[in-house]
Amino acid sequence: MEKIRSVMDKALAAICALLLAFMTVLATYQVITRYVFKAPSTMSEDMLSYSFVWVSLLGAALVFGQKNHMRLSLLSDKFKGASGLVLSIFTELLIIAIAVIVFLVGGIDFVGVGALQASPTLNITMDFVYAILPLSGILIIIYNVLNIIQSIQKFNDSEKEELQ
Template sequence: MNIIRKWLDKIIEVFGCCLIIVMVAIACWQVVSRYIFNAPSTFSEEFLRFSLVWLSVIGIAYVAGKHEHISLTLLLDKCPRKLAVGWNIVIQTVFILFAVYIMIIGGWRVSATAMMQISPSLQISMGKVYYALPLSGVLTIIYCLLNIFDMLKGAPPGKTQAAEPVHEIEGDRHD
């Protein structure tokens, strides 16, 4: 299970970092083209808007997977461990239900409805832009299932454990 989490984390991290780099470059190009060349870029604003949608929605799955979403834990921190684990499993189940009904089913319907609508500057189907919702829903479900599995094993949810313990090298000890 750790391998799945590590691969998903790495893929989303690389995707997010690359997308941010491209977004910064295009935003800089938009400023340069508008104020220096006096010829505003026609595609940049639309690309940045769509990229921000993808980055935000995929980020939802990533944060849910890391178990770093916003939460109020004042009472939960004072509960017995078994009760806290049970409640966290309930929360993960609610996330799964939300991902299924809102992100996957709702996102798929919105994508299908908007498939024939074409964006003005980029000339791409708006349905493809909205594919971020079902994709993020699937990723959220995978992460929530991994979190539940971790909690049932007694491990903290969203944290990958090292595959093998770190061993001290005899020459590195500084006593």
């Protein structure tokens, strides 16, 4: 399981880094065309917006995988042992439910609507842009399943240590 997580982490981190580098170059190009040449590029503005959405959602999936997302530990710190495991699994299942409803179901609907829309400046259908919603939903679900497995393994390991 750690191998899967490691590969996903490295791939997502690399993709996010490439997108951020691309966005930096694009923003620099946009500033130069706007202020130096007095001819702003609308194409780069749209590409920058779409790239920002992609890097944000891919970054969110990565953060869920690393359990670095913002959370209130007030409740989870009070539960240890089996009750802590139950709370951890419940939390992960709740996130999976939200990812399925919002990202997968909602995202697939958005992709369907996006197929009927076109970006006027880039001349592409918007389903390519909206495809990040179900993709990030799948990544979040995979990460949360891995988190559940990891929580169970840690609990079992701690139980074994207590018996020795």
